[in-house]
Amino acid sequence: MRSSSSSARRHMGTSASNVMYTNAVYFPNQKIYENFTPGMMDYGCVSHVYYAFANVLADGTVLVFTWEYPSDAQQGADFVALLAAIRIHLPEEQFFVTAALPAGTSVLQHINIAQAAAYLDFVNLMAYDFCGPWEHRSGHHAQLYSLQKDEVSGSSGVSYLIANGCPSKKILLGIPVYGRSFLGVSGPGHRHKGPGGRNGAFEYHELPRKHAKETVDKRIGAASCVGGDGGFVSYDNPETVKMKAAFCKQKGLGGLFYWSGPADSQEKGRSLIAAGFKSLHSS
Numbered sequence: 001m002r003s004s005s006s007s008a009r010r011h012m013g014t015s016a017s018n019v020m021y022t023n024a025v026y027f028p029n030q031k032i033y034e035n036f037t038p039g040m041m042d043y044g045c046v047s048h049v050y051y052a053f054a055n056v057l058a059d060g061t062v063l064v065f066t067w068e069y070p071s072d073a074q075q076g077a078d079f080v081a082l083l084a085a086i087r088i089h090l091p092e093e094q095f096f097v098t099a100a101l102p103a104g105t106s107v108l109q110h111i112n113i114a115q116a117a118a119y120l121d122f123v124n125l126m127a128y129d130f131c132g133p134w135e136h137r138s139g140h141h142a143q144l145y146s147l148q149k150d151e152v153s154g155s156s157g158v159s160y161l162i163a164n165g166c167p168s169k170k171i172l173l174g175i176p177v178y179g180r181s182f183l184g185v186s187g188p189g190h191r192h193k194g195p196g197g198r199n200g201a202f203e204y205h206e207l208p209r210k211h212a213k214e215t216v217d218k219r220i221g222a223a224s225c226v227g228g229d230g231g232f233v234s235y236d237n238p239e240t241v242k243m244k245a246a247f248c249k250q251k252g253l254g255g256l257f258y259w260s261g262p263a264d265s266q267e268k269g270r271s272l273i274a275a276g277f278k279s280l281h282s283s
Contacts, residue, residue: 114165
């Protein structure tokens with residue numbers, strides 16, 4: 001569980017608070033030390049803001065509990081008990097209770113999804129980091145669909161949650177606002193020479209890399225660029241976000257969320273947050 005958070009409802013609404021679908025953005029508090037404040041984000045396409053990972057004073061309460069991750073049935077039961085305690089003690093009319101969960105069954109199998117969902121307003125499905133520098137071979141890290149049966153994807157995570165009792169409207173599909181870099185390769189499935197960028201990643205506004213060519217694999221809903229100083233970089237772009245928004249509407253999901261807002265592009269036509277919002281609310 002990346003985070004289970006309760007945020008005051010009165011502080012999470014924006015001008016877009018009356019829209020049909022949720023388009024939520026995480027704001028990591030460490031960005032303040034990089035001179036980026038929450039007020040610098042464009043809220044025209046944002047319905048909710050999650051402050052990660054911060055403890056805020058009572059007049060605008062944001063509580064965060066980090067637990068990565070329940071690793072057996074007992075810990076899964078303890079996780080549900082924690083959610084129950086939080087929900088009981090925080091009035092539903094004032095507070096959201098959410099949990100960010102990975103898409104892989106290696107973690108989800110230990111949690112009674114139906115019981116957990118009963119205490120949650122949203123389940124934020126982290127449909128990213130499926131592959132990274134910790135793997136020997138390159139790969140797409142946020143694909144919507146998988147070509148192999150045992151491969152994790154955004155759609156497989158959604159299917160698992162719904163099949164195990166989570167109401168579809170409570171599921172928010174996660175969009176990474178960064179790319180995973182693999183040096184020395186030109187595509188997925190190859191042994192790479194290490195990670196590029198900072199700790200193996202580039203923020204989305206830095207993509208595609210200079211002298212790199214951006215492409216989209218429509219079969220799986222994944223974007224990438226090859227060349228420059230990043231090697232093969234897997235990420236989302238506006239086209240893949242539109243595909244994911246369409247998937248959300250098809251499956252009756254609650255919407256999308258983004259990790260994280262400050263990494264989005266300010267370039268016209270390149271914003272992931274704007275692409276998701278417009279696609280969710282288009283006819």
